[in-house]
Amino acid sequence: MEKDADGFYTAAPAAEPKEVATKDEKEADPATDLIKSTFEVSVTLADQQADPNSPLYSAKTFEQLGLHEDLLKGIYDMGFSKPSKIQERALPLMLANPPQNMIGQSQSGTGKTAAFVLTMLSRIDFSKPKPQAICLAPSRELARQTMSVVVAMGKFTPVQTEYAIKDAIPRGTQRVDAHVIVGTPGTAIDLIRRKVLDVSEVKVFVLDEADNMLDQDGLGEQTLRVKNMLPRNTVQIILFSATFPDHVRNFANKFAPNANKIELQRNELSVDNIRQFYMDCRNEQHKYDVLVSLYQLLTIGQSIIFCKQRSTADRIAQRMTAEGHKVASLHGAKDAAERDAIIDGFREGRDKVLITTNVIARGIDILQVNMVVNYDLPLLNERDNWNNKEDQLPDIETYIHRIGRTGRFGRKGISINFVHDRTTWEQMEQIEKFMGRKIIRIETNDLDAMEDQMKKALK
Numbered sequence: 001m002e003k004d005a006d007g008f009y010t011a012a013p014a015a016e017p018k019e020v021a022t023k024d025e026k027e028a029d030p031a032t033d034l035i036k037s038t039f040e041v042s043v044t045l046a047d048q049q050a051d052p053n054s055p056l057y058s059a060k061t062f063e064q065l066g067l068h069e070d071l072l073k074g075i076y077d078m079g080f081s082k083p084s085k086i087q088e089r090a091l092p093l094m095l096a097n098p099p100q101n102m103i104g105q106s107q108s109g110t111g112k113t114a115a116f117v118l119t120m121l122s123r124i125d126f127s128k129p130k131p132q133a134i135c136l137a138p139s140r141e142l143a144r145q146t147m148s149v150v151v152a153m154g155k156f157t158p159v160q161t162e163y164a165i166k167d168a169i170p171r172g173t174q175r176v177d178a179h180v181i182v183g184t185p186g187t188a189i190d191l192i193r194r195k196v197l198d199v200s201e202v203k204v205f206v207l208d209e210a211d212n213m214l215d216q217d218g219l220g221e222q223t224l225r226v227k228n229m230l231p232r233n234t235v236q237i238i239l240f241s242a243t244f245p246d247h248v249r250n251f252a253n254k255f256a257p258n259a260n261k262i263e264l265q266r267n268e269l270s271v272d273n274i275r276q277f278y279m280d281c282r283n284e285q286h287k288y289d290v291l292v293s294l295y296q297l298l299t300i301g302q303s304i305i306f307c308k309q310r311s312t313a314d315r316i317a318q319r320m321t322a323e324g325h326k327v328a329s330l331h332g333a334k335d336a337a338e339r340d341a342i343i344d345g346f347r348e349g350r351d352k353v354l355i356t357t358n359v360i361a362r363g364i365d366i367l368q369v370n371m372v373v374n375y376d377l378p379l380l381n382e383r384d385n386w387n388n389k390e391d392q393l394p395d396i397e398t399y400i401h402r403i404g405r406t407g408r409f410g411r412k413g414i415s416i417n418f419v420h421d422r423t424t425w426e427q428m429e430q431i432e433k434f435m436g437r438k439i440i441r442i443e444t445n446d447l448d449a450m451e452d453q454m455k456k457a458l459k
C-alpha cells in the first residue's frame with residue numbers, strides 16, 4: 001500500500017461522522033454528589049453538576065451509556081456516581097458499531113481517561129489472549145497512571161494488561177499475551193518490531209495527549225510509525241486532549257479520518273476552578289527568594305513547580321530540602337526506576353512539593369495538588385534558541401496543561417506565574433489574551449495579604 005506525503009497509509013472507517021457541539025441545553029440534574037479527596041477539604045460537586053455549562057455536568061447515568069455490567073461495577077467501585085460531560089458525550093459515539101474514530105477535546109481534569117479506558121475495555125474479546133487495545137502517552141508517568149485506571153475499571157473483568165514502557169518487559173520475553181497495552185511510542189515501536197507485541201488483533205488505538213503525540217517537532221513521527229504497523233482500515237483511532245492547536249488539527253484529521261469530533265472553544269480551554277495569579281520578581285535571582293516566602297505560608301496540600309531546565313529543578317530541590325521542605329525533583333535525566341519511585345512518593349504524599357520540567361506537564365492526576373508554580377514560563381522552541389529569550393513565544397498549550405495539574409474534577413486550585421522582566425511579563429500577557437482570562441497579581445511584599453489572597457482562592 002502507498003503512503004501519502006505525510007506518511008499515512010489510507011484508512012477510512014465506513015460510517016458518517018457526527019459533529020458534536022460543546023454547548024448543551026439539557027435540564028439540570030438535582031443529584032448531589034460528594035467527592036471526598038485526601039486533601040483537607042472535600043468538594044461538593046452538586047453546583048458544578050447542576051450547571052449545564054460545567055464540564056462536569058451530565059444529564060445521563062452510567063447505565064444509560066450502554067456499558068457492560070462488569071464495567072459498571074468497576075466504575076462504581078472507583079467511587080464515580082455520574083458521568084462527566086465528556087464521558088456522557090463521547091462514550092455513546094465511541095461504543096457504537098461499526099466503530100468510528102474519535103477526536104475528543106475536554107478541559108484538564110474532566111475525566112477523559114475513563115472515557116477511552118471504558119472504550120478499550122468494551123471492545124476486548126477476553127477469550128483471545130492477544131493485544132487488542134493499545135494506548136500511548138507522552139511520558140512513562142502518564143502511562144503508569146493510565147494503566148492503574150485500566151486495572152481499576154477492569155477489576156471485575158478478566159482483562160490482562162502489559163506495559164510498553166522502558167524496562168517493563170524483561171529482555172528475552174518472546175511474546176506478550178495481554179489484551180491491553182499501555183505505553184510510550186519509542187518502546188512500543190521496539191516491541192512491535194521485535195514481534196514481542198503481536199498487533200494483528202488490535203482493534204483500538206488510543207493517543208492520550210494526542211496533540212503532543214502527533215506534534216511533528218516531537219513524538220509525531222514515532223506515533224505515526226506505530227500506527228502504520230497496525231492492521232489497516234479496521235482499527236478504531238481515538239485521540240484525546242485538552243488542547244488541539246491548529247497546526248496539529250489537520251494532522252489529527254488525517255490520522256483519525258472521518259472521526260466524530262468534540263471540540264472546545266478557545267474561551268473554554270481552562271476550568272474556572274483554577275485561579276491564576278502572578279508574582280512580580282525583581283530578577284532571576286529574586287525568584288528563589290519569592291518561592292521561599294511562598295512556601296513559608298503555604299503548608300497545606302501539595303504543589304508542583306515547573307522549571308525550564310533540569311538543572312534548575314535539581315538546584316531548587318537541593319536548596320528547599322536544606323531548608324527543611326519535603327521536596328523531590330523529577331525530570332528526564334533520571335533513570336526509569338528513580339522516576340517511578342519519585343512520582344509514587346509524591347502521589348502518596350511523602351513529598352509535598354514536586355519540582356519538575358515539562359515531562360509531567362500533561363495528564364498527571366493527583367487530587368491533593370492545590371498549587372502549580374510556573375517558576376519559568378513555558379516557551380516555544382526552547383531547545384532551538386534558549387539563549388535568545390526575547391524572540392520566544394509562550395507555549396500556551398503547555399501552560400494550559402501545567403496549570404491543569406491542579407483543580408482536578410471540580411476541586412479548587414491556584415496557579416502562580418513568576419515574572420521577572422519585561423520579556424516574561426509580555427509572554428504572560430500573551431497567555432492571558434489568548435485564554436481571555438485575567439491573571440491576578442499577588443502581593444509579594446506583604447505576607448499577610450499574600451496569604452489572604454491565596455486562602456480565598458482555595459476556599
Ligand SMILES: Nc1ncnc2c1ncn2[C@@H]1O[C@H](COP(=O)(O)OP(=O)(O)OP(=O)(O)O)[C@@H](O)[C@H]1O
Pocket residue numbers: 035079080081082083084087106107108109110111112113114241242362363364365367404405408409
Ligand atoms: N464520572 C466521574 N465521577 C467522579 N470522578 C471522576 C469521574 N470521571 C473522572 N473522575 C476523576 O477525575 C479526575 C480527573 O480525570 P482524568 O485524569 O481522566 O482527567 P483528564 O480529562 O484526562 O485530564 P488531563 O487533560 O489533565 O489529562 C480523576 O481523579 C478521575 O478519577
